[in-house]
């Protein structure tokens with residue numbers, strides 16, 4: 073088995089295999105008669121509306137997008153909606169770098185689209201305000217980093233939804249964390265402290281329509297009622313079986329069986345997990361988080 077080519081082609085192959093509309097699994101499909109769906113927690117059906125329809129239609133485009141810029145008005149709508157996401161203390165502790173140069177897009181995240189939004193956790197803006205007003209303020213804490221990361225991701229996902237509502241597709245990628253991450257501070261001129269790239273969002277138009285929508289687990293172990301429910305062995309086996317059920321499209325790859333694996337998750341743990349394993353010792357992520365001032369500055 074050639075594992076490298078296997079990895080390279082997993083998404084490409086996945087994208088051309090046919091399948092059904094399985095965003096939330098068979099039980100969660102909209103009822104054609106009533107325009108309603110069962111929620112994953114087994115609660116009451118919710119009526120369909122345009123927001124739900126947009127969310128149900130979300131899909132990732134894997135690989136590069138057409139070399140076609142976004143209309144500026146659409147980009148501005150996406151950005152303005154993105155910053156409407158909830159954010160702690162309303163201090164919007166993020167920055168969004170808009171990249172339109174295709175070469176720069178791929179240098180930053182490995183993909184090219186109509187536009188790239190690089191979402192960074194960033195406390196420089198609020199720090200500048202503190203300095204201007206003469207307030208002592210050090211944003212370099214792990215708490216600030218976690219909170220800023222949450223704010224950043226809520227803004228990014230909001231952009232995904234709004235883009236889709238405008239007929240613009242997307243790819244969220246942590247390609248910004250692959251390779252030499254130092255490049256971001258050079259290519260994007262990021263501040264060296266209190267600014268950290270969290271996620272890249274490629275926006276644009278697909279070169280071809282995906283053949284199917286990815287499914288989701290919705291059963292035991294996903295939504296817990298009142299208290300955390302620890303999976304029984306039977307429930308765990310059922311989850312393994314669900315991943316194996318190809319028409320549900322839960323996996324990243326649909327040729328694991330042909331490659332000799334008994335279960336999709338055998339492929340996942342043997343081929344996918346650990347593919348970007350770094351040498352022992354401090355990872356570049358930790359080193360750069362330390363440099364950014366967000367972790368281990370040992371404040372008094």
Ligand SMILES: Cc1cc2nc3c(=O)[nH]c(=O)nc-3n(C[C@H](O)[C@H](O)[C@H](O)COP(=O)(O)O)c2cc1C
Pocket residue numbers: 083130131132133134135243244245246247271285286287
């Ligand atoms: C944090 C994060 C990183 C991701 N990175 C990549 C990536 O580098 N390449 C890619 O093709 N898809 C990437 N994805 C997209 C996921 O593979 C995709 O969301 C998932 O397979 C479900 O498919 P769907 O979004 O089409 O429903 C990423 C998604 C997230 C949230």
